[in-house]
Amino acid sequence: LNVIERTEEARSQLARWCADGKSVGLIPTMGALHAGHLSLAQRSRDECDRTVATIFVNPTQFGPGEDFSRYPRTLDDDLQALGEQGVDLVFVPAQRELYPPGFSTYVEPPDVARELEGQYRPGHFRGVATIVLKLFHILPATAAYFGQKDYQQLAVIRRMTRDLNLPIQIVGCPTVREPDGLAMSSRNRYLSAADRPRALGLWSALQAAAQLFEQGQRDAPAIEQHMIQSLLQHGVDSIDYARVVDAESLMAVSPISGSAVALIAARIGNTRLIDNLILSSQTTTDRGTGDE
Numbered sequence: 001l002n003v004i005e006r007t008e009e010a011r012s013q014l015a016r017w018c019a020d021g022k023s024v025g026l027i028p029t030m031g032a033l034h035a036g037h038l039s040l041a042q043r044s045r046d047e048c049d050r051t052v053a054t055i056f057v058n059p060t061q062f063g064p065g066e067d068f069s070r071y072p073r074t075l076d077d078d079l080q081a082l083g084e085q086g087v088d089l090v091f092v093p094a095q096r097e098l099y100p101p102g103f104s105t106y107v108e109p110p111d112v113a114r115e116l117e118g119q120y121r122p123g124h125f126r127g128v129a130t131i132v133l134k135l136f137h138i139l140p141a142t143a144a145y146f147g148q149k150d151y152q153q154l155a156v157i158r159r160m161t162r163d164l165n166l167p168i169q170i171v172g173c174p175t176v177r178e179p180d181g182l183a184m185s186s187r188n189r190y191l192s193a194a195d196r197p198r199a200l201g202l203w204s205a206l207q208a209a210a211q212l213f214e215q216g217q218r219d220a221p222a223i224e225q226h227m228i229q230s231l232l233q234h235g236v237d238s239i240d241y242a243r244v245v246d247a248e249s250l251m252a253v254s255p256i257s258g259s260a261v262a263l264i265a266a267r268i269g270n271t272r273l274i275d276n277l278i279l280s281s282q283t284t285t286d287r288g289t290g291d292e
């Protein structure tokens, strides 16, 4: 496993692979890796000649008062896991490598960034779009792998890639869950023993939504009400949103016609969790369509 901290070194390695005609898969992460991240690496290993992961806790996507300074950092374990997964290169830049003094250029994110997370985390997707575009330039890969766990983020990156003609394929990968259904997340390690069962409220509410949808319910507000009830029954502390929206545009839709997605953001103690589930007439699992 080749661990690189410098931008120019990473770029040279990618250029060598490109000259050799190798396809390259890119997995951007913020570290504190779990089986969800590793599933992206596995997919890339299956589909590409070389796999590059990045570990960088990106300050520009955190708002004031969010968890940037306490975000879990487990670099040694992460590198070991990526090595075992057969990843070829890990780019681990220092903050000043990507944000040198005077840095002041940002990507204005697309419309799909406006609602949901965009409303509760102002500036978040500006930071995400900016760092992802930077990583695409430093590490010009054939394909980049993102989790559907962060459904709106994936939509933002797909839209940015189209809007800015970026020469990279965006691959969406299914959400990996704990055996009881809790979506794997680096932030799950903030949960206390008492928080943990309450965190399952998100998955229960999404399953309740899927069940209603299967029974033929197409009224989005009715499904949203059930999700809220389910979350409250599980004792979540507060709900930022529990919405059912169009799966593509993430705009309000009722009655639901094609595919929709149920999305939740809720707090358990001091921990803010997000999860989602696609509601489609073909399948109500969250095994999405993957790449475009």
Ligand code: AMP
Residues within 6 Å of the ligand: 028, 029, 030, 031, 035, 036, 037, 039, 040, 145, 146, 147, 148, 149, 150, 173, 174, 175, 176, 177, 183, 184, 185, 186
């Ligand atoms: P993060 O380190 O949280 O920024 O996530 C890095 C990548 O891993 C993103 O594309 C996430 O969507 C993806 N990811 C995070 N959790 C999961 C999960 N439980 N299943 C699948 N992908 C995930």
